[in-house]
Amino acid sequence: MDYVYGPGRNHLFVPGPVNIPEPVIRAMNRNNEDYRFPAVPALTKTILEYVKKIFKTTTGTPFMIPTTGTGAWESALINFLSHGDRIISFLIGQFSLLWIDQQQHLNFNVDVIESE
Numbered sequence: 001m002d003y004v005y006g007p008g009r010n011h012l013f014v015p016g017p018v019n020i021p022e023p024v025i026r027a028m029n030r031n032n033e034d035y036r037f038p039a040v041p042a043l044t045k046t047i048l049e050y051v052k053k054i055f056k057t058t059t060g061t062p063f064m065i066p067t068t069g070t071g072a073w074e075s076a077l078i079n080f081l082s083h084g085d086r087i088i089s090f091l092i093g094q095f096s097l098l099w100i101d102q103q104q105h106l107n108f109n110v111d112v113i114e115s116e
Helices: 022-028 040-054 069-080 094-105
Strands: 086-091 109-114
Touching: 069 094, 086 094, 094 109
Parallel strands: 086 109
Antiparallel strands: none
């Protein structure tokens, strides 16, 4: 089933709503690159070189995580902590609730501090 856009202007709601300038909307109005397309490796190499410039490094090694944001969370948690490590997390909204759920799912000892 195809996604059907509602009438009028659509907005980005993460965490939003975020007003996106019209030139950005027009720039994004194109098909995604097929990751199997032969030009993608060269495009990726160029992007990674630009990332070095953005972070003003010549020695750093940028990398891409081919996953969703939740996959990046999991990667960060698993690579920097060990199962059973104690984490203090603040519950301050939906985003933090999902973050805490991910930590608990990965068997970390999570202390949740609730706030208003």
